Amino acid sequence: xxxxxxxxxxxxxxxxxxxxxxxxxxxxxxxxxxxxxxxxxxxxxxxxxxxxxxxxxxxxxxxxxxx
Amino acid sequence: xxxxxxxxxxxxxxxxxxxxxxxxxxxxxxxxxxxxxxxxxxxxxxxxxxxxxxxxxxxxxxxxxxxxxxxxxxxxxxxxxxxxxxxxxxxxxxxxxxxxxxxxxxxxxxxxxxxxxxxxxxxxxxxxxxxxxxxxxxxxxxxxxxxxxxxxxxxxxxxxxxxxxxxxxxxxxxxxxxxxxxxxxxxxxxxxxxxxxxxxxxxxxxxxxxxxxxxxxxxxxxxxxxxxxxxxxxxxxxxxxxxxxxxxxxxxxxxxxxxxxxxxxxxxxxxxxxxxxxxxxxxxxxxxxxxxxxxxxxxxxxxxxxx
Numbered sequence: 586x587x588x589x590x591x592x593x594x595x596x597x598x599x600x601x602x603x604x605x606x607x608x609x610x611x612x613x614x615x616x617x618x619x620x621x622x623x624x625x626x627x628x629x630x631x632x633x634x635x636x637x638x639x640x641x642x643x644x645x646x647x648x649x650x651x652x
Numbered sequence: 653x654x655x656x657x658x659x660x661x662x663x664x665x666x667x668x669x670x671x672x673x674x675x676x677x678x679x680x681x682x683x684x685x686x687x688x689x690x691x692x693x694x695x696x697x698x699x700x701x702x703x704x705x706x707x708x709x710x711x712x713x714x715x716x717x718x719x720x721x722x723x724x725x726x727x728x729x730x731x732x733x734x735x736x737x738x739x740x741x742x743x744x745x746x747x748x749x750x751x752x753x754x755x756x757x758x759x760x761x762x763x764x765x766x767x768x769x770x771x772x773x774x775x776x777x778x779x780x781x782x783x784x785x786x787x788x789x790x791x792x793x794x795x796x797x798x799x800x801x802x803x804x805x806x807x808x809x810x811x812x813x814x815x816x817x818x819x820x821x822x823x824x825x826x827x828x829x830x831x832x833x834x835x836x837x838x839x840x841x842x843x844x845x846x847x848x849x850x851x852x853x854x855x856x857x858x859x860x861x862x863x864x865x866x867x868x869x870x871x872x873x874x875x876x877x878x879x880x881x882x883x884x885x886x887x888x889x890x891x892x893x894x895x896x897x898x899x900x901x902x903x904x905x906x907x908x909x910x911x912x913x914x915x916x917x918x919x920x921x922x923x924x925x926x927x928x929x930x931x932x933x934x935x936x937x938x939x940x941x942x943x944x945x946x947x948x949x950x951x952x953x954x955x956x957x958x959x
Contacts, residue, residue: 619862
């Protein structure tokens with residue numbers, strides 16, 4: 586009963602039934618810093634992840650040379 | 653979660669705005685809000701000729717896309733910094749910018765640092781004491797110089813950058829920690845034109861970074877997702893992480909922090925005295941850009957340009 590999360594080519598597994606936000610927290614990341622894509626579609630942070638889902642997390646924070 | 657406009661399934665929730673939207677309504681909202689920001693801060697109008705600083709990343713490409721949709725005359729400027737990393741970072745970034753411009757029939761100017769100035773950002777940074785450890789400071793100096801030089805040379809009215817609210821809030825946080833008042837004075841959605849310096853505007857300054865990324869993804873804009881290899885672990889990222897921790901517990905923290913700063917600034921909290929405004933600025937005898945030095949500016953000294 587797992588869901589696969591892919592972050593920068595690295596794979597993590599979390600239990601099915603968590604929301605996107607809970608899943609991101611479970612692997613030690615900040616939900617504010619990621620967007621979730623499932624089957625090429627963006628999903629909101631309250632979306633419940635189902636058994637067999639593969640979710641790509643896109644890091645949205647970048648650190649250029651400042652404003 | 654349902655879209656506030658149509659009750660279809662939302663793809664993004666913005667807790668600080670208490671707003672969730674589906675894809676089509678989010679794309680409309682983002683374009684509309686950018687237009688409102690441009691008007692609110694009197695950034696530019698449709699008769700102006702804009703130069704967009706394009707990095708190949710999500711913010712600058714999202715910005716260029718929105719300006720194009722809003723009907724502004726906006727060309728792009730990509731600066732090839734010569735950053736390689738594991739997979740030729742600068743060259744790959746340039747390709748994203750080229751593809752974006754080609755798909756929309758937009759004009760993209762490309763400045764290759766190595767070809768134009770005889771050095772890449774890493775090699776130029778290595779000439780300085782601080783830059784040997786971390787070239788980000790030198791990178792900022794180089795980009796500012798090249799952007800101003802090109803805006804002046806080709807007659808652009810406004811230089812437009814894709815700085816988002818997280819960028820602004822992290823810089824504000826950094827400058828607040830040290831009370832660097834000069835820098836606080838200069839932080840604004842619009843920086844007026846000065847001798848040797850182009851007028852600058854930041855139309856995305858009221859969007860969270862995840863909102864600009866969401867716009868790029870939902871619009872189908874392809875951009876370089878990888879971080880600059882030199883940015884990993886830098887102070888900007890560290891401050892952004894701290895602010896995001898606060899945001900997670902108290903939605904709207906970043907937004908209120910930045911907007912309250914702009915409000916205080918507008919009310920004169922950081923206003924310079926007459927004596928401070930005069931300052932000790934000179935014009936570089938080589939490039940003409942302003943400098944505190946009585947001789948060549950920091951950029952011309954760095955690249956070894958002589959009058």
